[in-house]
Amino acid sequence: MWMDTKTEAEEARRKHASLSQRVLNSLLSCTGDMVHLDKYMDDKWFVLQLAVWGLRGVARVILANNPLCGALILAALYWASPWQGLLGTLGVLTSTLTAVIMGQDSAEVSAGLHGFNGMLVSLLMGVFSSAGDWYWWLLLPVCLGSATCVFLFSGLAPVLDRWDLPVAVFPFNIIIVLYLLCTGHDNPYFPHHNAIPPGALEPNGTELIAVEVLRGIPLGVGQIFACGALGPSILILGAVVLYSPLLAVHAVLGSAVGTLAGLSVAVRHDSLYTGLSGFNGALGCMAVGGLFFTFSWRTHLYAIASAFLSAYSDIALRNLLGTVGLPACSWAATLTATLMLLLNGSLAAYRIPIGQVRAPEDNLRSRSQWEAGNTADRESTDV
């Protein structure tokens, strides 16, 4: 009896263990780049494939590459504003479809590389439009702008490829600036708000509220998707944690650095409260800390430097472009990340070739495997 009870308990424990193992495994399989999904999707319907490509595109905006993470972000956007969610969905689908029609490389399309620029263009068109939500005419420039992103992506790729640089969000930044310049502030069909430079004088000398500044840090992560609500911003951050906790840490760190940079040159309080000061820092920090470079304490320091550089450049560019009412979008972070990728010296040793970039944790693992292999190799040669 005693034996029996023991074995039964063991069996139950084993069952439980295998269940929790299975749950953990299936959970783990949802993190990182989810490469296994690609093989599974190969023979599925086109609509389903397109959905996965689109969700990857949504996640790509925040440097992740995971459809589940994309779905969470999309949910956050619909939560913040259904109209913005709709625009984003339309943008990512239009540009992915345009890429398919234009015969772009299918590996690029299925990795979501042709979706994220279109999504950002659509979201920003919606945010800057002063015609209010559900202004259906806006879908016209949204579709056109998203489609044009594919042209710019495809055209910039061979130029940047010479130095093994990613196209990143250059197309989005160019298209949104051109769109806002094209229509102007008081356009009869597509009116939009003017961006206010962060160096502009405050209307009245108000005191800085510390809590609001701290609230701006998670909002800085949400502002990458032009989302200014706290709940959805935290959900977006959660989506990044799902993809890679290391990336999420750098996102928050970068946003904090950006806020600090903003404080140091006394930007408008609004800019701090809404998280607009933080999001370029977050992007600059994420790109260097673990994504394009293997994580180590050295790349971590460079990531902080990159965050500061992004944040200060962003303030400078917003002051410059603000003189003609334009936003600086993510020009600063994109240029800074590109600069960091070009650096030689001690940082270059950690550089991961663009084609082999995975989630930070995977990068770290493949590096240590590669180094172990190298050592083993050397040992076997020695013998």
Next chain:
Amino acid sequence: MWMDTKTEAEEARRKHASLSQRVLNSLLSCTGDMVHLDKYMDDKWFVLQLAVWGLRGVARVILANNPLCGALILAALYWASPWQGLLGTLGVLTSTLTAVIMGQDSAEVSAGLHGFNGMLVSLLMGVFSSAGDWYWWLLLPVCLGSATCVFLFSGLAPVLDRWDLPVAVFPFNIIIVLYLLCTGHDNPYFPHHNAIPPGALEPNGTELIAVEVLRGIPLGVGQIFACGALGPSILILGAVVLYSPLLAVHAVLGSAVGTLAGLSVAVRHDSLYTGLSGFNGALGCMAVGGLFFTFSWRTHLYAIASAFLSAYSDIALRNLLGTVGLPACSWAATLTATLMLLLNGSLAAYRIPIGQVRAPEDNLRSRSQWEAGNTADRESTDV
């Protein structure tokens, strides 16, 4: 007798036929790139050679490469304004001569590649000058500006050559912007008009006149030479027809697309009436539709996309540069055409290497010959 009459009639007919054949042949030999002229000119006087190089340069402005076409265009410019015609002639000759003195590649010089930027700089300097016609001091900056174009052409060539891109009118666009910035609006020696951005408010809410808008379409072709009169514009279009009817169709189509783009964002009526909204569209459409790409229905669609992109970018750039009183010249079309040449995907298959670009009709012929050759080759290999 009956036989005799018949043979006589036949003879007359044959004579007539051979005459019309000869006329047709000599007419046909005036179309396209007139490559045969180069051999004929080899041992002629330098002045005569320079004239042909200059005329090729004049035609190059509108993407043609035919001295006769250049002569027609020059006539149109003298018709529109003798002063502008003189400035254009001086510009094209100065920059071609500078290229000879600076030891530039003789094949480039004789193809007129060093003339068109100088010509455009001179014409635009004349148009923007507010000192009136026959202000002889203007010849000084005209000569200096035209000569500087050769420096920029020669310096930009190795950079753009890495991606097999043409230098196009980048030198002109840079020089004219620098000149206008250098002298400023109220310069005591070289005063000039400020450009008005197309998004500026109308003085009073006037109705749009449809006929004037339609008139703006052929004017858009003339505006490539900064010519705003209808007669000369049509003569310029005629010169393009002489070089290549396909190119002329795309010019008109592009100008129409540009006007449509202008209407869609409600630009100032003036901008539509004068053809200023159309000329960037025309250039963008011509570059893609047949010139740098073999003509097909697919390149035709891309040409229309290129026209739209050029036209919208032009409005955006004019709104931006207009805030400091500068014109956007042909920046938009030049950048768009460069982007199109960089595209990969389905358009890249039609790309013609820059060194082999001829008139669209010749491009089409050499492609089909090449393909026929390829097929024959494959067949012979199969056997």
Next chain:
Amino acid sequence: MWMDTKTEAEEARRKHASLSQRVLNSLLSCTGDMVHLDKYMDDKWFVLQLAVWGLRGVARVILANNPLCGALILAALYWASPWQGLLGTLGVLTSTLTAVIMGQDSAEVSAGLHGFNGMLVSLLMGVFSSAGDWYWWLLLPVCLGSATCVFLFSGLAPVLDRWDLPVAVFPFNIIIVLYLLCTGHDNPYFPHHNAIPPGALEPNGTELIAVEVLRGIPLGVGQIFACGALGPSILILGAVVLYSPLLAVHAVLGSAVGTLAGLSVAVRHDSLYTGLSGFNGALGCMAVGGLFFTFSWRTHLYAIASAFLSAYSDIALRNLLGTVGLPACSWAATLTATLMLLLNGSLAAYRIPIGQVRAPEDNLRSRSQWEAGNTADRESTDV
């Protein structure tokens, strides 16, 4: 006796001759690049090495590469304003140290290539600051800005290297513009003066004073270090003479050309008097006349053309950037020199590869040696 006196006199003469020979030799060894110093410094203390690297960096600003020349210039700066001298010293040391920490190429560091951008950023931050001298908080952006120059230098190098171009002062120009944009005119922590465009109207119609204009020519050489006093400017010019008399001649010539260009478009008198119109011309002239190209009458003509182009571009850029209160720094000269290095045709034959650039006199000598070697080679081959 007679013999004795003669030999004694001869001995004395010989002694005197050998002394003067030695003095001359040691004087000559202080001109040019002082390459022999590098070997001598190899096993010295780091602080001493750093000092030499820093002094080379100071001289690099004016295209010289000689620590003694750097010491003279630093003395001139301390003479003009001790605060500016301190900022310059701090800037050059910070950026050189940052380069060491970041693991940049040691040959580059010891050649002073990582010092001059940091120095210029510091000097300009000091000049534009409106908080007055000895405002210690300024050391914060000075250190940060100088350190960032190393990032930009290291990042731009691989891009420009594709065309064998030097990074030159691009990092300085970018950083100072970003800094001024970031802080803005009325920043509470780091306020600064706005730059006045040279095309702005004079406050009242004053007469041009010829002596003041002539005085602006040597001041133009000093303005390369943002120094507006006559004495120090002449000392700086003297330092350039020590490095290479040919370079000094081109500096004065270029400054004169810049002043002439300023006169031709009627810039503000202030701009002429302070030498601000001259310094871009001086830099453009020096780069082409002997430094990056072997000296000859042809490169001399190109140097004058380069000076004119630099000067006119500078006026244009200052008018453009002045609309938002920004200075044009040395953008014009840097861009023009880059353009000149890209030129093909007759100038390209005189081009010296970037890695082999020495003082103009050495360039000339090594070229003639190389040519003599080539001739000897050919002769020996012929035989």
